[in-house]
Amino acid sequence: MSSTHLHHYWTAFRTIVTKEVLRFARIWVQTVLPPVITTALYFIIFGGLIGERIGEMEGYRYMDFIVPGLIMLAVITNSYSNVVSSFFGSKFQRHIEELLVSPIPNSVIILGFIFGGVARGLSVGVAVLLVSLFFSPLSIHNPLVMLVIVLMTSILFALAGLINGVFARTFDDIAIVPTFVLTPLTYLGGVFYSISLLPEFWQGVSMLNPILYMVDAFRYGSLGHSDFPIAMSFAIIAGFIAVLYGTALVLLNRGVGIRS
Amino acid sequence: MTPALEIRGLKKTYKNGFEALKGIDLEVAPGSFFALLGPNGAGKSTTIGIITSLINKTAGTVKVFGHDLDTDLQAVKRSIGLVPQEFNFNNFEPIGEIVVNQAGYYGIPRREAWERCEHYLNELGLWEKRKDMARTLSGGMKRRLMIARALVHEPRLLILDEPTAGVDIELRRSMWDFLTRINTDGRSIILTTHYLEEAETLCRNIAIIDDGGIIENTTMKQLLAKLETETMVLDLSEPPPGIPEDAPVVLRQVDELTLEADIRSGQHLNDLFRVLDQAGIRVQSMRNKSNRLEELFIRMTRNGQSPSHLTPGASGASEQPENQA
Numbered sequence: 001m002s003s004t005h006l007h008h009y010w011t012a013f014r015t016i017v018t019k020e021v022l023r024f025a026r027i028w029v030q031t032v033l034p035p036v037i038t039t040a041l042y043f044i045i046f047g048g049l050i051g052e053r054i055g056e057m058e059g060y061r062y063m064d065f066i067v068p069g070l071i072m073l074a075v076i077t078n079s080y081s082n083v084v085s086s087f088f089g090s091k092f093q094r095h096i097e098e099l100l101v102s103p104i105p106n107s108v109i110i111l112g113f114i115f116g117g118v119a120r121g122l123s124v125g126v127a128v129l130l131v132s133l134f135f136s137p138l139s140i141h142n143p144l145v146m147l148v149i150v151l152m153t154s155i156l157f158a159l160a161g162l163i164n165g166v167f168a169r170t171f172d173d174i175a176i177v178p179t180f181v182l183t184p185l186t187y188l189g190g191v192f193y194s195i196s197l198l199p200e201f202w203q204g205v206s207m208l209n210p211i212l213y214m215v216d217a218f219r220y221g222s223l224g225h226s227d228f229p230i231a232m233s234f235a236i237i238a239g240f241i242a243v244l245y246g247t248a249l250v251l252l253n254r255g256v257g258i259r260s
Numbered sequence: 261m262t263p264a265l266e267i268r269g270l271k272k273t274y275k276n277g278f279e280a281l282k283g284i285d286l287e288v289a290p291g292s293f294f295a296l297l298g299p300n301g302a303g304k305s306t307t308i309g310i311i312t313s314l315i316n317k318t319a320g321t322v323k324v325f326g327h328d329l330d331t332d333l334q335a336v337k338r339s340i341g342l343v344p345q346e347f348n349f350n351n352f353e354p355i356g357e358i359v360v361n362q363a364g365y366y367g368i369p370r371r372e373a374w375e376r377c378e379h380y381l382n383e384l385g386l387w388e389k390r391k392d393m394a395r396t397l398s399g400g401m402k403r404r405l406m407i408a409r410a411l412v413h414e415p416r417l418l419i420l421d422e423p424t425a426g427v428d429i430e431l432r433r434s435m436w437d438f439l440t441r442i443n444t445d446g447r448s449i450i451l452t453t454h455y456l457e458e459a460e461t462l463c464r465n466i467a468i469i470d471d472g473g474i475i476e477n478t479t480m481k482q483l484l485a486k487l488e489t490e491t492m493v494l495d496l497s498e499p500p501p502g503i504p505e506d507a508p509v510v511l512r513q514v515d516e517l518t519l520e521a522d523i524r525s526g527q528h529l530n531d532l533f534r535v536l537d538q539a540g541i542r543v544q545s546m547r548n549k550s551n552r553l554e555e556l557f558i559r560m561t562r563n564g565q566s567p568s569h570l571t572p573g574a575s576g577a578s579e580q581p582e583n584q585a
Contacts, residue, residue, distance in 0.1 A: 008367025015364025022357070094348035098358075098409075101312050101342050102365035103334040260274065260315045 012104045013112050020116025024082055024123075031082070032124055035074045039128045042070055043135045046192060058194045058225055064139060067132045068219040069191030072153065074128045076186055076211065077178065079121030079154040080161040083113050084174045087165030096258055106252035110162065110245065117158030118151065125150060139222050145230060146221030152237045153214045157182075159244035166248070166257045190215045195227060210240055262326040264290045264417050264448035265311065270320035272306050280306040282472040283320065288465070290325070290416075293443045294450045295463035295480070299561050303472045304452045305345060308421050312342045325416055338366065341410035345421040345452075347402050349394050349409065356381070356390030359409050366413035373412065380408040383438065400431045407435070417448045424458060436462055460484075460553040470561045483556060485525075491549035492532065494519040500541045507535040520549065 024031040043063070051062035058065065090096040099109055129138075140146065160177075168174045189211030195203050206212055217233035220226035226233075252258070265288040272281040281303045288294045298304050309315030311322055313333060321328065327335035349358050356377055363373035381387040384404040389397065397405060403423055410418060420439070424432045432455075439462060443449050453459050459466065459480075466483055468476040476483060496517045503511050503519075509532045510522040519541070521532050536543060 011367045011369055012365050015361050015370075018364075019353075019357070019361050023353075026352070090350070093350055094344075094346065095350045097314060097342075097344065097348045098362055099365060100314055101337060101340070102362070102413075103337040103367075104365050255316060259313075260309065 008103075009105065009108050012102070013108050013115075016099075016104075016109065016112025017115045017119065020082070020086060020113065021119045023086060023116070024120045031078070031120060032127060035078055035124050036127045036131055039070050039074055040131050042066070043132060047135055058196070060223055060225065061136075063136045064223065065194075065219075066192055067136050067139075068222040069189075069215045071125050071128050071132070072150070072211075072215045072218050073186050073191050075121040075125040075150055075154050076157050076214070077182065078124040079117040080157040080164075080182060081178060082120040083117040083158045083161030084164045084168070084178075086116065087113060087162055088168045088171075088174045091165070091168070091258065100258060106249060109252065110159075110248050113162050114155055114158040117161060118154040121154035121158070122150065125154075141224035142221045144221075146218060149214060149217045149221060149233070149237070152234070152241065153218070156214075156237055156241050156244065159241065159248055162248050163244060163251065166251045168257075185209050185211045188212075190219075190227070210236055213237065261290055263323070264288045264292065264325060265450065266321075266323040266326075267307070267311075268321045270307065270310065270322065271318045272303075272310060272315065273318045280472055281310075281318075281320075284469065284472070284474045286467055286474060286477065288417075288448060288450060290448055291443075291446055292448055292465050293440075293463045294448070295459035295466040296450055296452045296469060297456070297459060297466065297557060298452075298469035302469045302561070304469055305421060307469065308342070308344075308419055308450075308452070312340055312419065313337065338413065339416050341413065341415035341418045343403075343406045343410045343418070343420040343423050345425070347406070349402075349405065351393065351395035353394055354391050355386060355394050355397065355405050358394060358405065359412050362409045363412045368413060376412050376414075377408070380411050384408050400427045403427055404435070407438075411442070415447075417450065418442070419450045421452050422454065423451070424453065424455060432458070456554040456557055468557065468560055475560060480553075484553065486556060489525070490523045490555075492521045492523060492529075493547050493549050494521060494536075494541075494543045495545045497542045497544040500539065502539060504535060504539045507539075509535045511535070 043066075047063035047066055051066070054062045056062065087096075090099075164174060164177050188206060189209050190206070195206045195212065198206060213228060213233035213236045216226050216228050217230050217237075220230055265286065267284060267286040270281050270284045270286075271279075273279045284303070284307065286296075286307075296304055296307070306315060310317045311324070311329075313329065313336070317329075321330070322336075323329070324336045324339045327339060329336050353361075356374075359377040359381065360370065360373040363376055364370065368376070377390070378387055381390055384407060386401060386404055386408065389401070394402065394405065403426075407420075407423065410420075423439075424435055427435065436458070439449060439451075451459065451463060464480055466476070466478065466480050467474050493514075496519065499516050500513070500519065503513055509527065512520045512522075514520055523529065523532060
């Protein structure tokens, strides 16, 4: 591949990311503000009011324990919903054709949408982090682990959102997965509790939930506590990213949902 | 010279079994202004969809300026600018950004993209509206936006699918002037339209597609020469003293002050003038009864059962996408 091609692809990638960022920034009242308000309510109700009665969780104040999980919850849902709604919206309004007629490789299209989703996931994550400072002091045990885990998680769910967007034919289709799959997995992924509280059988079931490892690794980066080895969490997330990226590439190359 | 477009044996069968294209051959010379006409569902949009890689073909080859769609897709895409039949931009995006982003997809850096955007939006009278959301534009402005967007990477071949549908006559004519100018500058243009007057005015070459096959591919001049009889409508300044019956030009009286004259192939208007003069008929004005291309089109497609909207003054109802079939 020549340097001219690389330069063109880099420009195209930046264009998609810029467009995606401007898209959610223009409608920040719909995209950034609601998760911040929702999470602030979680902090007040679960962390402040109920948390006071719960006491400690794994040796940490309950409020401090749920902060990393709530940040991850915000990152996961926003990375996903940004890409799924943007990609489906571009199909619905047919401006996906702007990309399809242009000489951008599908890999660059995927990367552009991923980093658009990552931008929103991280923006909301940072906003939630700032809100959490009103309730809990900033706790950073290993900043590199925090950063890499949040980035990888964001990439993973941006990819998942893209695949949902590829298959979606109606607005219902882009709501089903977040409502019936993503939200339950996230809530059962150790955001509000340590899985050591669960009976042994449900601990085993919980370990099939990939979000558990993401929340756990991020909590390690923040508090220094984890239920699983960090290397295992990295490997699981990386594996999911590889599988979802490959799937997304095959789908776009075959034109599923976008070409007749 | 390498053709702007070369299609051989192009076939498309949709998943539901509908055979939209049955093996068409088509060649468009570089620099030409080419009309691709056909009734609804004939295969025009499918053909354009395949050329622009929005639709996967079933069989056949497509080459754009010698670049094969199968082996050199990126070069094909760089050579083509598409103005689709239906609006396909983000209604919630400022129009300047729509054009600049499209340039970005072709690898054009943002600063240069804005310069090109300014040039084409100015040419099409939209620069002042560059910060407006696309949804606030009128139908005609939206059409012009899509033309600016299609040109921003400066393609050698511009494909326009019903570009003036729903556009008022004044704006349509200004778009014709613009398209003629960029064609004169060397850009090849393929046009599909329901306004047959538009095709006759703009295009030097023409292909007619019907039922998935090309039924005519020639120059506009040669095609119009096939018209055997042309009917002229004569508005008279006073009632005629009489209608000559054995004249070389057949005359019919429509009402007190209107005549129709059939001019057969090989006859000249001078023959008509001579007959009128000899009969002492005083003519105030004269016009074609219908567009010449329309006459031919109706005869050639679907055994003369052409849809009623294919008229020079049609309201601009857009064609149903053929891939719905």
